[in-house]
Amino acid sequence: MNASYIAHIVADAPDGPRGDVVLSPKLATDVSNLMLMCDKHHRLIDRDDEAGHPLELLRGMKQAHERRIETLGSMTEDKSAHVLRFAARIGANESPVALHAIKAGMLPDRYPAEGNKTIDLDITGLELADSDPQFWTVQVKNLKAQFAEKVRGRFERGEIKRLAVFPLAPIPLLIELGRLISDIADAEVMQLLREPKGWAWQETSEALPFHINESEARAPHVALKLEISAPISDERVQQALGSAVPIWSISVPTLHNDVIRRRDHLRDFRQTLRRTFEAIKVRNGEGAHIHLFPATPVSTSVEIGRIWMPKAHLPMTVYDQNRAVGGFHAVTKIEHLLIKEAA
Numbered sequence: 001m002n003a004s005y006i007a008h009i010v011a012d013a014p015d016g017p018r019g020d021v022v023l024s025p026k027l028a029t030d031v032s033n034l035m036l037m038c039d040k041h042h043r044l045i046d047r048d049d050e051a052g053h054p055l056e057l058l059r060g061m062k063q064a065h066e067r068r069i070e071t072l073g074s075m076t077e078d079k080s081a082h083v084l085r086f087a088a089r090i091g092a093n094e095s096p097v098a099l100h101a102i103k104a105g106m107l108p109d110r111y112p113a114e115g116n117k118t119i120d121l122d123i124t125g126l127e128l129a130d131s132d133p134q135f136w137t138v139q140v141k142n143l144k145a146q147f148a149e150k151v152r153g154r155f156e157r158g159e160i161k162r163l164a165v166f167p168l169a170p171i172p173l174l175i176e177l178g179r180l181i182s183d184i185a186d187a188e189v190m191q192l193l194r195e196p197k198g199w200a201w202q203e204t205s206e207a208l209p210f211h212i213n214e215s216e217a218r219a220p221h222v223a224l225k226l227e228i229s230a231p232i233s234d235e236r237v238q239q240a241l242g243s244a245v246p247i248w249s250i251s252v253p254t255l256h257n258d259v260i261r262r263r264d265h266l267r268d269f270r271q272t273l274r275r276t277f278e279a280i281k282v283r284n285g286e287g288a289h290i291h292l293f294p295a296t297p298v299s300t301s302v303e304i305g306r307i308w309m310p311k312a313h314l315p316m317t318v319y320d321q322n323r324a325v326g327g328f329h330a331v332t333k334i335e336h337l338l339i340k341e342a343a
Helices: 025-028 039-048 055-073 099-106 133-156 171-181 234-241 263-284 298-307
Strands: 006-010 036-038 080-088 119-123 162-170 188-189 211-213 223-229 245-249 290-297 316-322 329-336 336-341
Touching: 006 039, 006 162, 036 055, 080 099, 080 133, 099 162, 119 133, 133 171, 133 329, 162 171, 162 298, 171 298, 171 316, 171 329, 188 298, 211 263, 223 234, 223 263, 234 245, 234 290, 234 329, 234 336, 245 263, 263 298, 290 298
Parallel strands: 080 119, 080 162, 162 188, 223 245, 223 290, 290 316
Antiparallel strands: 006 036, 211 245, 316 329, 329 336
């Protein structure tokens, strides 16, 4: 059977474990001095290892437990979010987006709406290399079909009110996932950090300024470099598009995969990218076309697709870096409400 006991930190009698002539009668029924314990550990702290459980240790244990329960007890329904995982090997194999890491990353601000159940969008057809011309076509069609089946209908029926998105996939597919979610849906896109390892935001990190470098030239085709996790030389862009193409860029002072560490880092990226999309359109006209060269962490990659608005922004071709095909090459086109295989 389950058995529990009310244990005293300061014993209720002066001659008891951790007893005190003054404090024992004073704290005998004071809730701040009481702990609910199982039989085994009640005996441990009071008899078998009293010396190993001094007042300070037990008070610390009680306070830590109460803080944890207070956090969990504050989880009202409006803090729930349906968990969306997008990564390879979700089906029969273990996903790199592990459930225990997801929960640790969500708490205390959010909690999984369906417990251990997640919405999984699997990357299939992995026998194709990403240098294969069919790879992107297969993956985009697969992603659209899974999203329509598992997510869109539930949003429309009101079954899902908020998403917590945990993505690990190639950048062009993350951009397409963001376009499918859109800026209208209530969703928080998470970022996997290497240091410290996990999905939890590091809100005490330093602010992150984004810098826009504009091109004064005007042309029907414009390159936009997103240098957030790594630098992209102009030569690599010109190798793909020619030397005459105007090149714009968004960059941060220090480039690395862990640079997006706070929620407002992601917010500032969205605002900067919107301003850049608008500025390119004003400078080059409504008929211009953006060629996007992204070196971006997973969260910013999804946000690229979320903020792109079909009626407001220019059509866009997304490029992927691949040594097997000699550098950057066009893989997808975003125009109107469709994303297409690049010609």
